[in-house]
Amino acid sequence: MTVAVKFFASLKEQLGCDGASVEIGEMATAADVWLQASGGKAMPGNVLVAINMEYSDQNATVHDGDEVAFFPPVTGG
Amino acid sequence: MTVAVKFFASLKEQLGCDGASVEIGEMATAADVWLQASGGKAMPGNVLVAINMEYSDQNATVHDGDEVAFFPPVTGG
Amino acid sequence: MKIEVRVAPLNPWHEVADYEQAQTTLHGMAGAAAVFVGTMRELNEGDAVSAMTLEHYPGMTEKHLEKICAAAAQRWSLLDTLIIHRVGELRPADPIVLVAAWSAHRKDAFEACRYIMEDLKSNAPFWKKEQLPSGHRWVEKNTAGY
Amino acid sequence: MKIEVRVAPLNPWHEVADYEQAQTTLHGMAGAAAVFVGTMRELNEGDAVSAMTLEHYPGMTEKHLEKICAAAAQRWSLLDTLIIHRVGELRPADPIVLVAAWSAHRKDAFEACRYIMEDLKSNAPFWKKEQLPSGHRWVEKNTAGY
Numbered sequence: 497m498t499v500a501v502k503f504f505a506s507l508k509e510q511l512g513c514d515g516a517s518v519e520i521g522e523m524a525t526a527a528d529v530w531l532q533a534s535g536g537k538a539m540p541g542n543v544l545v546a547i548n549m550e551y552s553d554q555n556a557t558v559h560d561g562d563e564v565a566f567f568p569p570v571t572g573g
Numbered sequence: 574m575t576v577a578v579k580f581f582a583s584l585k586e587q588l589g590c591d592g593a594s595v596e597i598g599e600m601a602t603a604a605d606v607w608l609q610a611s612g613g614k615a616m617p618g619n620v621l622v623a624i625n626m627e628y629s630d631q632n633a634t635v636h637d638g639d640e641v642a643f644f645p646p647v648t649g650g
Numbered sequence: 651m652k653i654e655v656r657v658a659p660l661n662p663w664h665e666v667a668d669y670e671q672a673q674t675t676l677h678g679m680a681g682a683a684a685v686f687v688g689t690m691r692e693l694n695e696g697d698a699v700s701a702m703t704l705e706h707y708p709g710m711t712e713k714h715l716e717k718i719c720a721a722a723a724q725r726w727s728l729l730d731t732l733i734i735h736r737v738g739e740l741r742p743a744d745p746i747v748l749v750a751a752w753s754a755h756r757k758d759a760f761e762a763c764r765y766i767m768e769d770l771k772s773n774a775p776f777w778k779k780e781q782l783p784s785g786h787r788w789v790e791k792n793t794a795g796y
Numbered sequence: 797m798k799i800e801v802r803v804a805p806l807n808p809w810h811e812v813a814d815y816e817q818a819q820t821t822l823h824g825m826a827g828a829a830a831v832f833v834g835t836m837r838e839l840n841e842g843d844a845v846s847a848m849t850l851e852h853y854p855g856m857t858e859k860h861l862e863k864i865c866a867a868a869a870q871r872w873s874l875l876d877t878l879i880i881h882r883v884g885e886l887r888p889a890d891p892i893v894l895v896a897a898w899s900a901h902r903k904d905a906f907e908a909c910r911y912i913m914e915d916l917k918s919n920a921p922f923w924k925k926e927q928l929p930s931g932h933r934w935v936e937k938n939t940a941g942y
Contacts, residue, residue: 505851505923506934549856551919565853571935572850572881572922573756573834573893573913582705582777583788626710628773642707648789649704649735649776650688650747650767650902663816667809678838678888684909685831691900692824742824754837756913757941763830764906771902795903 497522497560501533504567507543520558527554529564542569574599574637578610581644584620597635604631606641619646651731653715655706657738662687662748669732669750680729682756684763686749692742694789699780704737704746707775711735718769722751726758731766735776768795797877799861801852803884808833808894815878815896826875828902830909832895838888840935845926850883850892853921857881864915868897872904877912881922914941 502515516533526545531537545552546565558564579592588611595610603622608614622629623642635641652669666685670676690702719731732750740746749770751762771792778789798815812831816822836848865877878896886892895916897908917938924935 502853504853504921505925509934546853546856546921549853549859565856567853567921568923568934569937570917570919570921571924571938572852572920573917573938579707581707581775582779586788623707623710623775626707626713642710644707644775645777645788646791647771647773647775648778648792649706649774650771650792661813663809663813667807670809678836681835681837683831683833683835685829685833686902686906687829687831688902689827689829690824691827755939756832756834756917757939760832760906760910760913760941767902767906793901793903795906 497524499529499558499561500563501529502563502565504565506568507540507566511537524558525554526552526556526558526564529558530554530566539566540568543567544569574601576606576635576638577640578606579640579642581642583645584617584643588614601635602631603629603633603635603641606635607631607643616643617645620644621646651719652733653712653719654734655708655711655737656734657736660734660736660745660748662734662745665734665748666732666750670752673730676729676752679754680752682753682759684751684756684759686747686763686767687745688747688767690740690742690744690746694780697780697782697787699742699782701781702740703779703781704740705777705779706735706737710775714774715770718766718774721769722762722766725765726753726762727755728753728758728762731762733766733770735770735774737776764795771795797865798879799858799865800880801854801857801883802880803882806880806882806891806894808880808891811880811894812878812896816898819876822875822898825900826898828899828905830897830902830905832893832909832913833891834893834913836886836888836890836892840926843926843928843933845888845928847927848886849925849927850886851923851925852881852883857921860920861916864912864920867915868908868912871911872899872908873901874899874904874908877908879912879916881916881920883922910941917941
């Protein structure tokens with residue numbers, strides 16, 4: 497299956513990438529998506545995960561066509 | 574001694590008077606001032622008292638030249 | 651710091667904008683502005699209100715509002731405060747009161763603004779008389795704010 | 797209800813004035829408006845900040861802000877809410893965010909405005925990068941709001 501990956505803010509800078517389309521096996525979790533998209537880097541402890549623009553967590557299962565986003569703590573307002 | 578008396582809002586309407594200059598003996602309290610200025614009426618329980626534009630109470634002693642105000646609960650804002 | 655009690659109509663947002671622009675010490679320093687605007691409703695306690703007369707105690711009102719702002723400035727870290735309150739004849743949808751508080755951070759601005767507003771409602775010497783279909787009615791007390 | 801994320805400069809008081817005037821259902825019904833405006837400061841954590849870049853997650857940001865407003869409308873009796881948030885390049889003294897809540901009474905307006913602002917700061921996907929004399933710095937977390 498295919499998922500769209502997005503990185504934001506400092507994470508995007510650190511990884512040098514704002515997103516990718518990732519081919520991954522069924523039953524993959526957000527953490528699996530991270531590993532593949534980041535080229536095997538450890539996920540920083542404070543990273544937030546959103547699936548289809550809803551907050552989720554790294555253990556959530558992803559589905560074909562999902563948009564999986566990783567970003568640092570938010571600092572708006 | 575002489576004190577200036579002021580009435581506001583519903584109290585002013587009930588008494589038909591917005592203020593008066595009252596001659597009263599030394600050591601008079603705000604309650605004494607009320608009695609004289611209101612023509613002996615009982616003071617409603619919810620009346621607020623200010624002396625020289627500071628909240629006070631009916632047992633406070635007034636002094637020559639004081640401005641003594643009586644008014645109902647406030648409803649601004 | 652500005653406190654104004656006035657008869658003239660109040661456009662609260664224009665007042666805040668103008669005041670903020672004029673206070674150059676706020677620029678770049680104030681990270682937070684909390685503003686409250688109280689406006690006349692056309693309904694109160696289930697009755698249609700067509701007009702309102704706001705009376706105040708000239709002198710004591712301003713003095714009391716200054717005292718409230720000074721107390722807020724003691725309790726929170728504030729850069730500035732602004733209060734404008736109308737008196738006289740009002741119609742539904744007319745703004746009655748504007749309270750604004752500026753601070754470096756939002757906690758102080760939020761809490762000071764609400765504190766000032768609550769003290770104003772509880773203690774500042776203003777009185778409202780409503781025009782109802784059945785005649786006049788003095789408002790007897792304000793609704794609870796907390 | 798309006799939610800806007802935009803690059804264009806923000807004059808928050810004009811926005812509130814225009815929005816309020818356009819929402820005729822508020823007129824005579826809203827007794828209370830509580831507004832918060834967050835503005836860029838020229839100093840953060842002791843460092844001079846000459847500019848700021850605000851990044852966001854297009855789509856999720858708007859979705860999350862709508863969710864916050866819906867949650868506030870569940871919890872308090874609200875007539876309307878307005879959020880405008882800037883993204884892109886900002887300079888000190890530029891307004892960043894506007895949150896407004898209208899209600900019949902002040903308690904609901906005050907509490908909803910603060911709630912929306914706190915949730916926005918805690919959860920809405922925005923990120924700030926500051927320009928310091930020494931280079932860029934991503935802001936790591938927001939200050940506490942309570």
